[in-house]
Amino acid sequence: MSTALAQKRGLGAAIWDYLTTVDHKKIAQLYLVSGGIFFLIGGLEAMLIRIQLMQPNSDFISAGLYNEMITMHGTTMIFLAAMPLIFALMNAVVPLQIGARDVAFPFLNSLGFWLFLAGGLILNCSWFLGGAPDAGWTAYAPLSATSPGHGVDYYVIGLQISGAGTLIGGINFLVTIVNMRAPGMSYMRMPLFTWASFVTSNLILFAFPALTVGLFLLMFDRMFGSAFFDVGLGGNAIIWEHLFWIFGHPEVYILILPVFGAFSDIFSTFSTKRLFGYSAMVFATVLIGFLGFMVWAHHMFTTGLGPVANSIFAVSTMAIAVPTGIKIFNWLFTMWGGKIRMTSAMLWSIAFIPTFTIGGMTGVMLAAAAADYQYHDTYFVVAHFHYVIVGGVVFGFFAALHYWWPKMFGKVLNEKLGKLAFWPFFIGFHLTFFIQHFLGLMGMPRRYWTYQEGQGLDLGNLISTVGAFLMAIGTLIFVYNVIYTAMKEKKVSGDPWDGRTLEWSIPSPPPFYNFKQTPLVRGLDPLWIEKQDGKTGMTPAEPLGDIHMPNGSFLPFLMSLGLFIAGFGFIYQVDHKGWLALVFIGMGITLGSMLTRSLKDDLGYHVHKEELEEGGGNHES
Amino acid sequence: MKGWMGKFRMLFLFGALSLILSGCGVDNISALKPEGYGSELLFDLMLISIAIMLFVFVIVMAIYTFVIIRYRQKKGQEDYIPKQTEGNKALEIIWTVIPIILLLVLAVPTVQATFDLADNSGSEEEGAINIEVTGNQYWWHFNYKGQEISTSQDLYIPKDKRVHLTMKSTDVIHSFWVPSIAGKMDTNPGDNQNTMSLEAYEEGEYLGQCAELCGPSHSLMDFRVIAVSQEEFDQWVEDMKNVDPEAQPESDVAREGQELFNNNCMSCHAIGSAPAGVGPNMTNFANRSKIAGILDPTKENLVDWIVHPDEIKPGNQMPSNLVNEDEAEKIAEYLLQLDHTDVTPESAEQN
Structure with missing residues (x-):
């Protein structure tokens, strides 16, 4: 299949190639581009929020539109920016780090991406079709269940479809990491990023179903007349809070753990040192993942669960600080005695430590259940979770992108521009959010469209808005850097950072089959071990032979397209039953594609030994 | 303020902290200017948690600052390969156990305050x-x-x-x-x-x-x-x-x-x-x-x-x-x- 396609040239061929690709490296690029665009959209929404709050009693945007902004900012950043960027990194790096030629289920990998994109597009279509969801990204019932218009319907359908994609992606990486490791790559030799991806995939597997259930209940309440959250008919509104946070709390660890893993790899590489306390780091990662399921009710201290439940969840939440602290100290001691190279990737990582420590500290403060009666739903909370999510996840993305960019695209992002982007973003971030701790305690609740004069909140909000503009400038410089690097920078070798792990043992960008011969892993930091023994690359674990590769397929795109169409049918059939036609058309496309996939054998193809010997057997060129 | 909480407040750090924080905000609005039973109890709990957290932060930042200044690559170090340390049992035990103790110190007043504020027994009393x-x-x-x-x-x-x-x-x-x-x-x-x-x-x-x-x-x-x-x-x-x-x-x-x-x-x-x-x-x-x-x-x-x-x-x-x-x-x-x-x-x- 791919041989035939390779004959076609030009833009059309390139688009077709990406629509049908099952190559994890190209799927990583798809995730990166779409996640990046959603990140910019979410950022734009944040800027509008900050402009509205720049001065008291402002009416830059209306109250209703403001609620749509905060809802879409949160939803976009978490589900449509952070999640796909996590998957971009996992796709780009995990198979390479474990010495695999692809993920376990390449077809599902592609399906996961297109489902995510379909869901994300549905959600954002709401802006143009009568208004976005406006019940907050947490969509608490009954506000969400009774919100007029179709906004929340878009939220429900959009997240349901993209959530299915995420779940599929998580299962895929779970199986990949369990089954596809190269010979010698035991669990306790896996790089920390792979470990973190493994734990994150587990969290996805167990956390997302809770969201799925919650969304189905909300969908039936809104579209089919059920009353799960309607107290007037015997429902219970609090159930939504539980379902949402049973998903929602693990979700923040789903986001943070992979970047913890990335930081571990970065600190180790740029300190030219083995990761300090490797087994403790693995243990801490697993423990954080495990405890992440025991703490959801700390989002609900003021819901009225009573002092016993509040105390239990307070203590379990505090417990998470211990493994997180272990990680911070291990990172510090990885650098201790090392040789720190201050690259852009390292700069973001170094900035992450104090920032995330502050976020962790305010996390412990928030865990003190009674004190949360003051913090809850104020700007203190807003400051806290931006310190961990921006200071952790976003700093982590910037660091990881600088670090793995050469592996993904063959070029190092311009270092000067990288540092130029860092400083305004870093300073702007602290300007924006540090003051918000105080704003919250001074009496400013979260999700406030405006505030009154004379409450002492004016200056703090102004500072916060100024900081937000600096962050925007930093982001734009980074985007410029990406374009500049693509146009002007030169190709680099496969190992520009003096790397330690398997991904640096192959060319950049890697050939589509990754490893010509599966490498033999002799310990933690396998490439480093070989380098210390005076070798330039990995010792192969097998003789050169035919490589079996999967065929590309258009079906994942079609399946997602079907659900995209059906989604609109579900949303609008409330107004007129005629819209059910869209449901039948859409589901017909999806189920038809599934049937095709089931009935038609697709055995893939082989890259022959001779082609590999010739020049890498590069089908694509 | 009564009991052990009162003693805590005597400590200089607490005095200073509470002075700095209570400079924030407007009277009768700000949680940092407590004027009632609940807000004062919670303000004290905040001070305890902030003090513990500042203690941890200072230690982290001290190590951090030392490390990034001292171990930054210097000219002529390009070929130097640092010692590849695997870890250190004693250190790891220290930074596991000390946080646990600090969190227990915070957990006790937290649970106390949580139960205190949930105590509604007075609502049955006459008057x-x-x-x-x-x-x-x-x-x-x-x-x-x-x-x-x-x-x-x-x-x-x-x-x-x-x-x-x-x-x-x-x-x-x-x-x-x-x-x-x-x-x-x-x-x-x-x-x-x-x-x-x-x-x-x-x-x-x-x-x-x-x-x-x-x-x-x-x-x-x-x-x-x-x-x-x-x-x-x-x-x-x-x-x-x-x-x-x-x-x-x-x-x-x-x-x-x-x-x-x-x-x-x-x-x-x-x-x-x-x-x-x-x-x-x-x-x-x-x-x-x-x-x-x-x-x-x-x-x-x-x-x-x-x-x-x-x-x-x-x-x-x-x-x-x-x-x-x-x-x-x-x-x-x-x-x-x-x-x-x-x-x-x-x-x-x-x-």
């Missing part, structure tokens, strides 16, 4: 003041149990006395927050009623806010807690019980306004001790410090509000243009003379 708080889009209603007093938006309490609240909502979830004297608690729809208590140490007018997203006018759902002396409170109770909902106003305009109010507004609003309606109870309206929670109590503002409520609080239930501007002026005249007591927000401030 206890029990108030039913109802959150509505976008206003608050207060029912004094056993007293036949209903008010909206302004909650009068006596100072230095624990007042017990039971809380519910008629529509979506709201959260009742008075930062300067207590924490917050959600008001849930249905049977999930919550309880909390209020106690103000000083007389004053404290700002209350809604802290759970409840719709477009979430940020405009302000209310006031007015703490007065016990005598003034008793007086207020007496006056409230004796409100005559049908009392004739003195001026002609106000009388016309009463007529208009009865014909147009009474299906939702009430005056006197009638149970909560669809809209706020108008008893003692002339003594409200704000109209609709946010507007200064001038006649112009009130007319504006009566005619165009949706422009001021988007998404609220009150219909726009139910009466014309002339009629609204008369209604305003009537409402602004509903002065049912001499105990007003000013009486709380005079002391």
Whole structure:
């Protein structure tokens, strides 16, 4: 299949190639581009929020539109920016780090991406079709269940479809990491990023179903007349809070753990040192993942669960600080005695430590259940979770992108521009959010469209808005850097950072089959071990032979397209039953594609030994 | 401050911390200027947690600063390969055990305070003041149990006395927050009623806010807690019980306004001790410090509000243009003379 396609040239061929690709490296690029665009959209929404709050009693945007902004900012950043960027990194790096030629289920990998994109597009279509969801990204019932218009319907359908994609992606990486490791790559030799991806995939597997259930209940309440959250008919509104946070709390660890893993790899590489306390780091990662399921009710201290439940969840939440602290100290001691190279990737990582420590500290403060009666739903909370999510996840993305960019695209992002982007973003971030701790305690609740004069909140909000503009400038410089690097920078070798792990043992960008011969892993930091023994690359674990590769397929795109169409049918059939036609058309496309996939054998193809010997057997060129 | 907490406060760090923090914000609004039982207890808990966290932060930052200065690659080090340390058991035990101890130190007062604030036993006692708080889009209603007093938006309490609240909502979830004297608690729809208590140490007018997203006018759902002396409170109770909902106003305009109010507004609003309606109870309206929670109590503002409520609080239930501007002026005249007591927000401030 791919041989035939390779004959076609030009833009059309390139688009077709990406629509049908099952190559994890190209799927990583798809995730990166779409996640990046959603990140910019979410950022734009944040800027509008900050402009509205720049001065008291402002009416830059209306109250209703403001609620749509905060809802879409949160939803976009978490589900449509952070999640796909996590998957971009996992796709780009995990198979390479474990010495695999692809993920376990390449077809599902592609399906996961297109489902995510379909869901994300549905959600954002709401802006143009009568208004976005406006019940907050947490969509608490009954506000969400009774919100007029179709906004929340878009939220429900959009997240349901993209959530299915995420779940599929998580299962895929779970199986990949369990089954596809190269010979010698035991669990306790896996790089920390792979470990973190493994734990994150587990969290996805167990956390997302809770969201799925919650969304189905909300969908039936809104579209089919059920009353799960309607107290007037015997429902219970609090159930939504539980379902949402049973998903929602693990979700923040789903986001943070992979970047913890990335930081571990970065600190180790740029300190030219083995990761300090490797087994403790693995243990801490697993423990954080495990405890992440025991703490959801700390989002609900003021819901009225009573002092016993509040105390239990307070203590379990505090417990998470211990493994997180272990990680911070291990990172510090990885650098201790090392040789720190201050690259852009390292700069973001170094900035992450104090920032995330502050976020962790305010996390412990928030865990003190009674004190949360003051913090809850104020700007203190807003400051806290931006310190961990921006200071952790976003700093982590910037660091990881600088670090793995050469592996993904063959070029190092311009270092000067990288540092130029860092400083305004870093300073702007602290300007924006540090003051918000105080704003919250001074009496400013979260999700406030405006505030009154004379409450002492004016200056703090102004500072916060100024900081937000600096962050925007930093982001734009980074985007410029990406374009500049693509146009002007030169190709680099496969190992520009003096790397330690398997991904640096192959060319950049890697050939589509990754490893010509599966490498033999002799310990933690396998490439480093070989380098210390005076070798330039990995010792192969097998003789050169035919490589079996999967065929590309258009079906994942079609399946997602079907659900995209059906989604609109579900949303609008409330107004007129005629819209059910869209449901039948859409589901017909999806189920038809599934049937095709089931009935038609697709055995893939082989890259022959001779082609590999010739020049890498590069089908694509 | 009593007991061990009092001793803690003696410590210099706590003194300094509390001094710095209490410089933040405006009196009667800020949680950092505690003026009641709940807020003070919580402020102390905050100070403990901040002190512990600052201790950890200083240590982390000391190591951090040392490491990035000392171990940064220097000229001529390009080929140097550092020692590949695997780890250090003793260090790892230290940074596991010490945080556990620090967290236990924090966990004890946390659990204590959580149970303390949940203790509602005083509500059964004789003479206890029990108030039913109802959150509505976008206003608050207060029912004094056993007293036949209903008010909206302004909650009068006596100072230095624990007042017990039971809380519910008629529509979506709201959260009742008075930062300067207590924490917050959600008001849930249905049977999930919550309880909390209020106690103000000083007389004053404290700002209350809604802290759970409840719709477009979430940020405009302000209310006031007015703490007065016990005598003034008793007086207020007496006056409230004796409100005559049908009392004739003195001026002609106000009388016309009463007529208009009865014909147009009474299906939702009430005056006197009638149970909560669809809209706020108008008893003692002339003594409200704000109209609709946010507007200064001038006649112009009130007319504006009566005619165009949706422009001021988007998404609220009150219909726009139910009466014309002339009629609204008369209604305003009537409402602004509903002065049912001499105990007003000013009486709380005079002391």
